[in-house]
Amino acid sequence: MSADAKAVAARVVRPEVLAMRAYEVADADGLVKLDVMESPYRLPDGLAQEVGQIVAEVAMNRYPVPSATKLRALLRETMQVPDGCDVLLGNGSDECIQYITAALAREGAVVMAPVPSFAMFSMHALLFRLRFVGMPLRADFSLDADAFLAAMAKERPALVWIAFPNNPTGNAFPVADIERIVRAAPGLVVIDEAYQPFAGATFMPRLAEFPNMVVMRTVSKIGMAGLRLGYVCGRPEWLDEFNKTRSPFNINVLTEAVAIKLLRNKKVLDAQAARVLEERERLRPELERIAGLEVFPSAANFLLVRVAGGAGAGSRAFGRIRAQGVLVKDFSGGHPLLENCLRLTVGTPEENRILLAAMREAVK
Numbered sequence: 001m002s003a004d005a006k007a008v009a010a011r012v013v014r015p016e017v018l019a020m021r022a023y024e025v026a027d028a029d030g031l032v033k034l035d036v037m038e039s040p041y042r043l044p045d046g047l048a049q050e051v052g053q054i055v056a057e058v059a060m061n062r063y064p065v066p067s068a069t070k071l072r073a074l075l076r077e078t079m080q081v082p083d084g085c086d087v088l089l090g091n092g093s094d095e096c097i098q099y100i101t102a103a104l105a106r107e108g109a110v111v112m113a114p115v116p117s118f119a120m121f122s123m124h125a126l127l128f129r130l131r132f133v134g135m136p137l138r139a140d141f142s143l144d145a146d147a148f149l150a151a152m153a154k155e156r157p158a159l160v161w162i163a164f165p166n167n168p169t170g171n172a173f174p175v176a177d178i179e180r181i182v183r184a185a186p187g188l189v190v191i192d193e194a195y196q197p198f199a200g201a202t203f204m205p206r207l208a209e210f211p212n213m214v215v216m217r218t219v220s221k222i223g224m225a226g227l228r229l230g231y232v233c234g235r236p237e238w239l240d241e242f243n244k245t246r247s248p249f250n251i252n253v254l255t256e257a258v259a260i261k262l263l264r265n266k267k268v269l270d271a272q273a274a275r276v277l278e279e280r281e282r283l284r285p286e287l288e289r290i291a292g293l294e295v296f297p298s299a300a301n302f303l304l305v306r307v308a309g310g311a312g313a314g315s316r317a318f319g320r321i322r323a324q325g326v327l328v329k330d331f332s333g334g335h336p337l338l339e340n341c342l343r344l345t346v347g348t349p350e351e352n353r354i355l356l357a358a359m360r361e362a363v364k
Contacts, residue, residue, distance in 0.1 A: 023123070028327045030325070031322070032355065034327060034346075034351060035345060037302050038225045039223040039225070039269075039272055039273070039276065040348045041348070043268070051262070055254060060254070064256060066250075068256055071089065071256050071260055072086070074260055074264070075087045078263050080205070085234055086233070087233050088231065088242055090231060092230045094230070097124050097161075099246045101125060103241050103245045104158045104187070104188065110156065111132050112135065112151065113161040114173075115135065116334070116338055117167065118192065130158075133155050133157065137169065140296075141304075145173075152185060157186070158187040160181065160189045162181065162191050164178065165299040167195070170299065170303060171296065171298065171299060172201060178191070178203070182213050194216075194217060197222050199300065208235075211235065215233045216232050217233070219259065219263075223273075224262060227254075227259055273301075277301075283303065287344075292308040293359070301346050302345045302346060303343075304344075307340045307341075307363055314330060314341055317359075317362040317363050318362075325358070326354060326358045328342050329345075
């Protein structure tokens with residue numbers, strides 16, 4: 001940016017945005033990519049060819065139909081959304097977070113979430129000028145429900161985010177604790193179930209039980225990350241309000257067509273998710289055998305580990321792992337609880353073999 005342009009930007013861009021850093025996604029070209037919790041499995045050849053034929057027939061000269069009736073109906077069926085509830089789509093769960101936050105962005109409103117958790121919860125609160133109150137997890141990343149409830153009684157948040165399981169820690173908070181939070185919350189509670197296919201437990205069947213709760217999910221973790229499709233499930237009274245802040249053509253025609261095809265073949269994606277689960281349980285004890293590595297429990301498709309060795313140990317291990325051709329996520333320099341922590345996406349058996357070899361070398 002030139003000096004003149006920088007000076008103009010400094011005058012007109014909001015100070016809090018000037019102080020922010022853009023969300024960074026590392027370039028994984030030429031590396032074993034285990035940093036952002038994607039499925040490691042591509043589509044089987046036959047299904048991929050069928051998807052290609054569907055894409056070839058899409059009318060790309062036309063805008064998408066905003067209602068996406070067929071896709072929403074298929075999601076209601078395949079994801080077992082309860083009667084009386086509906087689905088609202090988003091360009092990934094990121095956009096769902098954006099339009100939910102926008103709908104509740106009254107002046108002076110508070111957003112709450114455990115921390116550390118998904119960065120977009122606090123980022124969108126800032127962008128919409130809401131006050132974000134992050135309640136620290138315990139040192140072992142467990143939820144202090146009593147402290148959370150006390151803070152909620154004081155702050156009276158309009159919006160509470162609970163990631164179940166939590167990202168980046170991987171653990172699933174006790175259902176009873178989440179129930180207490182939902183029942184006591186003065187506003188909306190969003191249960192982010194991005195990793196539900198690997199956790200099993202879900203609040204989806206209980207949507208009708210809680211008038212102040214919605215469930216947010218994505219198809220990114222089960223093999224469709226490139227489609228950018230998230231969705232919110234809940235009572236129409238909530239979805240009608242969110243829909244007012246949603247971009248009208250947010251789901252493109254290619255995403256809609258391919259997602260319909262793949263959801264109709266969900267057994268293929270489910271089988272791939274089951275393989276990831278098997279690999280997670282095989283990978284965990286192998287990591288636990290590496291001296292100087294603490295491995296945390298996970299109900300997701302990744303494992304969080306902490307590298308021993310004092311300040312900078314995690315970043316040094318990250319650099320050594322990357323030098324061996326493997327990309328993971330380094331959380332050093334972020335939330336204090338995550339110092340020296342690395343997040344490892346579960347890959348294929350061969351990718352995990354390479355990861356383990358690189359990790360053993362990195363923490364010698």
